Each structure stands twice: as structure tokens, then as C-alpha cells.
Amino acid sequence: MNPGSATGAGFALHPQLAADTHPIGELPLCRVLLMDDARFLWCLLVPRRAGVREIHELPESDRRQLWDESHRLTLAMRAVRTGDKFNLAALGNQVPQLHLHHLWRRVGDTAWPAPVWGTGQAIPYAAATATALCRRLWRQLTDAAAVSHRKAP
Amino acid sequence: MNPGSATGAGFALHPQLAADTHPIGELPLCRVLLMDDARFLWCLLVPRRAGVREIHELPESDRRQLWDESHRLTLAMRAVRTGDKFNLAALGNQVPQLHLHHLWRRVGDTAWPAPVWGTGQAIPYAAATATALCRRLWRQLTDAAAVSHRKAP
Numbered sequence: 005m006n007p008g009s010a011t012g013a014g015f016a017l018h019p020q021l022a023a024d025t026h027p028i029g030e031l032p033l034c035r036v037l038l039m040d041d042a043r044f045l046w047c048l049l050v051p052r053r054a055g056v057r058e059i060h061e062l063p064e065s066d067r068r069q070l071w072d073e074s075h076r077l078t079l080a081m082r083a084v085r086t087g088d089k090f091n092l093a094a095l096g097n098q099v100p101q102l103h104l105h106h107l108w109r110r111v112g113d114t115a116w117p118a119p120v121w122g123t124g125q126a127i128p129y130a131a132a133t134a135t136a137l138c139r140r141l142w143r144q145l146t147d148a149a150a151v152s153h154r155k156a157p
Numbered sequence: 158m159n160p161g162s163a164t165g166a167g168f169a170l171h172p173q174l175a176a177d178t179h180p181i182g183e184l185p186l187c188r189v190l191l192m193d194d195a196r197f198l199w200c201l202l203v204p205r206r207a208g209v210r211e212i213h214e215l216p217e218s219d220r221r222q223l224w225d226e227s228h229r230l231t232l233a234m235r236a237v238r239t240g241d242k243f244n245l246a247a248l249g250n251q252v253p254q255l256h257l258h259h260l261w262r263r264v265g266d267t268a269w270p271a272p273v274w275g276t277g278q279a280i281p282y283a284a285a286t287a288t289a290l291c292r293r294l295w296r297q298l299t300d301a302a303a304v305s306h307r308k309a310p
Contacts, residue, residue, distance in 0.1 A: 045301070060231045071220065071224045075220065078213045082213075090211050093244070094246070096242055140198075
């Protein structure tokens with residue numbers, strides 16, 4: 005649905021991540037996904053690198069790109085929906101493929117102040133809502149103003 | 158106990174973080190702390206920047222330094238104790254001062270595969286054990302081989 009660089013050789017999204025998310029788009033390193041849980045504004049970055057489980061397994065250039073894309077995603081999410089506290093995490097204890105959670109939390113949300121993992125049941129988005137939200141996030145991610153937060157390498 | 162750059166202007170470690178940890182040392186940007194919980198090898202990075210709650214509030218140069226120090230800490234922890242899966246997180250829903258959790262998890266540890274936050278009660282280290290572990294981690298953090306993983310900027 006969105007333009008992006010070619011998928012990394014041998015990369016395939018883990019079936020559990022595919023089942024739990026809606027695709028937002030492809031950044032130079034990462035696939036960007038929306039978690040199908042309307043309780044939180046919750047996105048994932050998944051580097052298109054086959055077989056990678058840990059951030060420190062990535063070469064330095066990929067790590068820099070990953071954190072740059074994480075920063076862009078954080079700002080794009082903030083532009084779409086205000087929140088009180090950002091949560092960032094790379095856990096992967098259950099799904100080994102490297103993926104980074106990005107969430108804007110709100111004081112008083114259903115899990116607050118606990119972390120979201122393992123808290124209650126996901127509430128799936130209506131299909132049209134998910135599509136519209138993914139489009140808004142992608143627009144922010146590719147917006148010139150958001151990209152300008154990156155300095156040229 | 159360890160040499161390091163000057164504490165950032167106006168920075169003071171949050172009392173809750175001070176109460177829950179042992180000091181390991183000072184990297185150029187961050188204070189490095191050992192969580193006083195012998196169930197896990199669990200360290201924190203706290204950027205010495207007063208009033209900062211979110212990673213994206215840091216200027217780009219600090220963000221790069223933060224992720225560089227995070228990488229160094231991850232490798233130092235791995236050198237001290239092997240683990241099965243690394244967990245990295247910036248949450249801060251309860252303690253607002255920006256701090257990054259770094260954990261090497263083991264399959265079958267007391268919280269596995271759930272995240273560690275809110276799982277059971279911390280088991281404090283014996284004082285001598287904490288001191289020895291902090292020294293080993295600091296030695297790894299400042300070891301030439303570990304530092305060589307960083308390329309010159």
C-alpha cells in the first residue's frame with residue numbers, strides 16, 4: 005500500500021506479528037505496523053533483517069537507522085494522538101523476531117501505570133478505523149516537517 | 158567511585174531510582190545503575206539531563222550518545238553473565254525521570270516469558286555481591302575491547 009525500499013533478503017514477518025497488526029508502511033530499514041488494539045496507540049518497528057533477534061546483533065549503520073526511524077515514528081504518533089508518556093520496548097520473549105514497541109500512554113488508560121503487555125484483552129479496531137489511522141500515521145511519517153527532525157547523516 | 162564526566166547542570170537522580178539501585182559508574186551521558194534485584198541481571202541508564210522525561214526530548218547528539226552507551230552496556234552485561242534474550246525498555250509511567258531498563262533474561266527465570274515489571278518482589282543483593290558485580294560491569298564497560306565496538310564518530 006505504501007512505497008518503500010525492497011524487503012531485506014530472506015526477511016518474512018513473523019506470523020504472530022502479522023496476525024496482531026495492520027501494515028502502515030515501509031521505512032528504509034523497518035516495516036511499520038499498527039497493533040490491532042484500540043485501547044492504546046501502539047505501533048511496532050520491525051527491521052527487515054532475516055534472523056535478527058536482538059538490537060545489538062545489527063551492524064552500527066542499521067542501529068543508527070533503527071533509532072532514527074524510532075524517533076520519526078514517535079513524533080508521527082504524537083502528531084496523530086496526544087499522550088502523557090511514551091513507552092518504548094524491545095522484549096521478544098514470546099515472538100523472537102526483533103520488533104520494537106512504541107506506545108503513547110495516557111494517565112488512566114486501561115493498564116496505567118503498569119506496562120501494557122499481558123494486561124487484559126486487545127480490543128480490535130473496526131476495519132475502516134484501522135485503515136484511516138494507518139493512513140494518518142503514514143502521512144505523518146512521510147511528512148516533510150517530520151522528516152526534517154532528522155539531520156542529514 | 159568511578160571517574161566520569163561532570164554531572165549535568167541541575168541533574169539529580171530521582172530518589173526512587175537511588176533507593177532501588179547500586180551505582181556502577183558514569184559514562185559521558187548517562188549514569189549507570191544496577192537494579193537491586195538479584196533475580197535478574199538488570200541495569201539502568203539515566204541521562205544526566207535535568208527535567209528530561211522522554212528520549213525524543215533529547216537533542217540528536219544526546220540521542221546518538223544514549224544509544225551508543227546502551228549498546229556498550231548491553232555488551233558489558235553479556236560479558237558478565239550470559240542470557241537468552243535481551244529486554245530493553247523506556248517506560249517511566251511511575252518514575253518520570255528518563256531511565257532505560259536493560260535486562261538479560263533467561264528462559265525459565267521467575268518472570269519468564271512475561272516482562273519483569275510488577276512481577277513478584279525484588280530480592281536484594283548481599284552488599285558484597287552487589288559491589289563485586291558493579292565492579293565487574295564497570296570493568297567491562299571501560300574495557301578497550303568493549304569500547305572498540307564503537308566506531309569513532
